[in-house]
Amino acid sequence: MNENDKKAFETQLRTFVGRPIGPPMTGRDPVNEPMIRQWCDAMGETHPAYLDAKAAKGTIHGEIKAPPTMLQAWVMEGWEMHEGYDEPKNEQHRLHKFLADHGYTGVLGTNTEENYTRYLRLGEQVTAETVIAEISDEKATGRGIGYFITTRTSFVNEKGEDIGSMSFRVLRYKPPAEAASAGGGAGKDGKSAAVAAKPTRIKPPMGQDNAWWWEKVAKENVLPIQRCTGCGKLRHPPRPMCDACGSQKWDSIAASGRGTIHTFTVIHYPQFPGYDYPIVSIIVDLEEGERMASTLVECKPEQVAIGMPVELLIHTDEDGFKIPFFRPAK
Amino acid sequence: MPTTIHNEAAVAGIGQTAYSKKSGVSELSLATEAVRKAIDDAGLRPSDVDGLVTYTMDSSDEVEVARTVGIGDMTFWSKVNYGGGAAVGLVAHAAMAVATGMAKNVVVYRALNGRSGQRMGQGVSGQIISSDLIHWSWYMPFGLLTPASWIALQAKLYMEKYGATSEHLAHIAITQRMHAQNNPNAAMRGKPMTMDDYMNARMICEPLRLFDCCQEDDGGCALLITSAERAKDMKQKPAVIRAVTQASFEGQEQMTSFYREDLAALPEMELAAKIIYEQSGLGAKDIDAACLYDAFTPEILMQLEAFGFCGKGEAKDFVTADSLTLGGALPNNTHGGLLSEAYLHGVNNLAEGVRLIRGTSCNQPEGVDHVLVTSGVGVPTGAVIFGQV
Amino acid sequence: MTKTFKASELTIGQELPPLDLKITATLVAGGALASRDYTPVHHDRDAAVAQGLPDMFMNILTTQGLCSRYVTDWAGVDAVVTRVRTKLGGPNMPGDLLKLRGKVVAKSEKSVDVEVAGNNAWGNHVTATFTLALPA
Ligand SMILES: [Zn+2]
Numbered sequence: 001m002n003e004n005d006k007k008a009f010e011t012q013l014r015t016f017v018g019r020p021i022g023p024p025m026t027g028r029d030p031v032n033e034p035m036i037r038q039w040c041d042a043m044g045e046t047h048p049a050y051l052d053a054k055a056a057k058g059t060i061h062g063e064i065k066a067p068p069t070m071l072q073a074w075v076m077e078g079w080e081m082h083e084g085y086d087e088p089k090n091e092q093h094r095l096h097k098f099l100a101d102h103g104y105t106g107v108l109g110t111n112t113e114e115n116y117t118r119y120l121r122l123g124e125q126v127t128a129e130t131v132i133a134e135i136s137d138e139k140a141t142g143r144g145i146g147y148f149i150t151t152r153t154s155f156v157n158e159k160g161e162d163i164g165s166m167s168f169r170v171l172r173y174k175p176p177a178e179a180a181s182a183g184g185g186a187g188k189d190g191k192s193a194a195v196a197a198k199p200t201r202i203k204p205p206m207g208q209d210n211a212w213w214w215e216k217v218a219k220e221n222v223l224p225i226q227r228c229t230g231c232g233k234l235r236h237p238p239r240p241m242c243d244a245c246g247s248q249k250w251d252s253i254a255a256s257g258r259g260t261i262h263t264f265t266v267i268h269y270p271q272f273p274g275y276d277y278p279i280v281s282i283i284v285d286l287e288e289g290e291r292m293a294s295t296l297v298e299c300k301p302e303q304v305a306i307g308m309p310v311e312l313l314i315h316t317d318e319d320g321f322k323i324p325f326f327r328p329a330k
Numbered sequence: 331m332p333t334t335i336h337n338e339a340a341v342a343g344i345g346q347t348a349y350s351k352k353s354g355v356s357e358l359s360l361a362t363e364a365v366r367k368a369i370d371d372a373g374l375r376p377s378d379v380d381g382l383v384t385y386t387m388d389s390s391d392e393v394e395v396a397r398t399v400g401i402g403d404m405t406f407w408s409k410v411n412y413g414g415g416a417a418v419g420l421v422a423h424a425a426m427a428v429a430t431g432m433a434k435n436v437v438v439y440r441a442l443n444g445r446s447g448q449r450m451g452q453g454v455s456g457q458i459i460s461s462d463l464i465h466w467s468w469y470m471p472f473g474l475l476t477p478a479s480w481i482a483l484q485a486k487l488y489m490e491k492y493g494a495t496s497e498h499l500a501h502i503a504i505t506q507r508m509h510a511q512n513n514p515n516a517a518m519r520g521k522p523m524t525m526d527d528y529m530n531a532r533m534i535c536e537p538l539r540l541f542d543c544c545q546e547d548d549g550g551c552a553l554l555i556t557s558a559e560r561a562k563d564m565k566q567k568p569a570v571i572r573a574v575t576q577a578s579f580e581g582q583e584q585m586t587s588f589y590r591e592d593l594a595a596l597p598e599m600e601l602a603a604k605i606i607y608e609q610s611g612l613g614a615k616d617i618d619a620a621c622l623y624d625a626f627t628p629e630i631l632m633q634l635e636a637f638g639f640c641g642k643g644e645a646k647d648f649v650t651a652d653s654l655t656l657g658g659a660l661p662n663n664t665h666g667g668l669l670s671e672a673y674l675h676g677v678n679n680l681a682e683g684v685r686l687i688r689g690t691s692c693n694q695p696e697g698v699d700h701v702l703v704t705s706g707v708g709v710p711t712g713a714v715i716f717g718q719v
Numbered sequence: 720m721t722k723t724f725k726a727s728e729l730t731i732g733q734e735l736p737p738l739d740l741k742i743t744a745t746l747v748a749g750g751a752l753a754s755r756d757y758t759p760v761h762h763d764r765d766a767a768v769a770q771g772l773p774d775m776f777m778n779i780l781t782t783q784g785l786c787s788r789y790v791t792d793w794a795g796v797d798a799v800v801t802r803v804r805t806k807l808g809g810p811n812m813p814g815d816l817l818k819l820r821g822k823v824v825a826k827s828e829k830s831v832d833v834e835v836a837g838n839n840a841w842g843n844h845v846t847a848t849f850t851l852a853l854p855a
Pocket of ligand 1: 228229230231232233242243244245246247
């Protein structure tokens with residue numbers, strides 16, 4: 001797009017702001033017990049106010065109520081959604097198609113906010129009215145440049161009483177060129193996240209001075225410690241020369257796997273894909289005298305302590321990668 | 331020829347861009363703006379500059395900066411390694427160059443789109459780091475990916491050993507935030523912080539909460555260094571370099587020196603202290619104000635001990651006695667520091683050190699003769715003492 | 720699920736007991752259809768694969784329903800959900816273990832905010848903040 005095209009595009013884009021996506025949408029069925037029960041089965045809900053009229057009487061709810069997060073389900077289009085929206089059926093679809101046609105083919109739901117004025121009673125008929133509330137300036141995001149689109153929906157019952165509201169934010173983005181064909185969006189209205197491949201922990205970059213160590217972990221299920229064959233001094237992390245005697249010859253021993261925690265931290269943020277948070281990260285004093293960084297597992301963060309005895313556990317990731325972790329000593 | 335760097339060189343100019351979360355311009359643009367302002371501040375012309383020094387991490391090469399600013403012939407340039415550990419190293423390299431006649435006027439600079447571009451708080455990955463990739467391989471697979479996680483391991487041990495608590499860390503963060511309220515350039519101006527604000531912020535890596543960690547910012551900052559003699563005839567009151575050194579201690583790694591006997595101390599800072607006090611003939615009692623590197627609050631505690639402002643394990647009591655405030659024993663980071671002014675990788679702390687000598691800080695204490703400024707903690711580092719002519 | 724917490728009994732930082740849920744194709748499809756969401760990627764693996772994904776994945780309403788159950792099972796029958804804010808992350812698919820962890824992040828006289836983090840092998844799937852009205 002040259003500058004003039006971009007201006008024309010922006011102008012047209014802004015005309016969507018404030019538009020209702022279509023006429024108000026009324027749910028096919030009133031709030032009813034069979035749909036509530038089906039929902040509760042799937043969610044593993046046992047809440048008496050959703051399922052048992054008698055038990056509900058003894059609660060603040062007084063009678064059977066619909067689970068609050070079901071609100072949107074009462075006005076879902078249902079079966080026809082499986083056909084997709086290659087031909088836009090409402091203004092929201094037209095906005096998404098307009099952006100897709102201009103290269104913003106990626107789509108990702110990012111945030112929702114729902115307010116429940118009250119829980120719904122059996123027999124209430126829900127109607128939703130949705131407006132395209134905001135379109136952001138063009139933003140640089142981790143996915144690519146794009147626009148955040150916010151829709152706002154207000155929900156009323158058959159008497160026009162307010163029963164709740166929802167806002168939904170979607171990022172519509174231009175995937176970087178090489179990623180354009182992979183992954184891609186799912187639901188045409190952005191209600192589905194998409195990722196190309198399951199992330200794994202960052203693998204150790206392998207060089208001549210460290211690859212052997214990781215290979216030993218993987219093949220022999222041991223925690224190796226490098227040993228100078230000149231003077232016998234152990235060293236970790238491995239290095240190509242002994243700082244005591246200058247020898248470049250070395251072999252390794254398998255650590256006993258016993259050690260104590262020298263210090264630790266519990267990592268909460270930022271969270272990287274492929275790791276399981278919070279991470280209890282430890283520096284271990286190995287019985288052999290060397291120290292190493294590792295992860296403590298099978299232990300609640302609040303139970304970790306400096307000086308705690310730990311034992312080796314060779315952990316295997318889903319992708320087969322092996323890494324020496326520790327757990328509290330038995 | 332001088333035998334030490336003592337009193338041979340001085341800072342004659344400082345320059346900085348606005349600090350922001352989104353500069354909207356290139357890092358070269360930030361670098362050249364800061365460099366040009368430092369030259370103007372000293373009352374020189376770009377053609378008077380014949381040397382440039384920056385960080386290995388900086389993306390704006392010396393010749394690109396020179397060509398953009400209009401600096402002509404150069405006889406000296408260098409880059410200093412190890413992230414924020416480089417800050418004082420820049421001054422050391424420039425001072426050596428002017429003291430030996432390798433160059434007359436050297437500008438040192440650092441510019442980064444640290445928030446809108448590559449964010450350091452997002453940690454290391456196999457893609458970004460290359461030269462010390464193998465070193466990181468002992469930490470990355472375990473999820474030790476960010477500066478906060480590496481520092482937290484040391485902070486935990488220090489706090490447990492000496493009984494320091496979150497309240498002590500909060501004191502440091504709150505004091506520096508208070509200082510920033512008077513600084514028009516500070517990102518945290520207009521956002522004072524209470525103990526509740528501090529305690530209610532989310533945990534990042536225990537024991538570090540959000541406000542124990544510095545920010546990420548866009549901006550550029552530069553200093554012009556010349557001989558102490560020439561500086562006397564320039565536009566600004568010089569900040570004479572009483573002493574300066576780089577310091578890396580036995581067993582040093584970049585951020586992961588976990589293999590030393592005592593993890594609750596900063597031996598590289600103790601080494602720096604020994605050298606600069608020897609060079610200058612000064613001691614902790616002679617230092618009137620400081621800009622101690624503050625990427626994370628526990629670093630301040632350990633530096634106070636390393637530089638002898640208090641004994642081992644006593645820093646917690648030193649900070650709760652309000653020693654780091656304007657009226658205290660050692661006003662520290664009077665501009666807000668990396669925590670509350672901006673994260674310019676420590677060069678903004680050097681600029682504040684110069685302002686404190688000039689008497690132009692936004693929070694100027696009375697009678698400042700000597701200011702200590704340090705660079706990065708947990709990395710090969712350095713320290714400088716600025717003094718009056 | 721009998722007693723309901725009073726707001727005054729809760730403290731900021733207090734944690735909910737953890738809940739780990741094994742995600743199956745039945746749960747993903749069953750949740751989607753129970754919310755009348757027939758978008759094929761939520762019940763048809765082939766449709767998801769055609770879009771470049773490894774498998775069908777959970778729709779947002781199911782995620783919210785599971786989080787809501789997690790929070791109200793803990794808070795008690797008389798807790799009333801008045802607001803849910805969600806930040807959406809990576810997908811949740813059959814074979815994943817969804818780990819729900821919650822804690823109290825804000826409180827007033829008659830309400831609390833509970834933040835639920837749902838993580839799986841992809842990283843963060845959802846962070847949902849529930850506002851609950853509770854007996855004073
Ligand atoms: Zn040897």
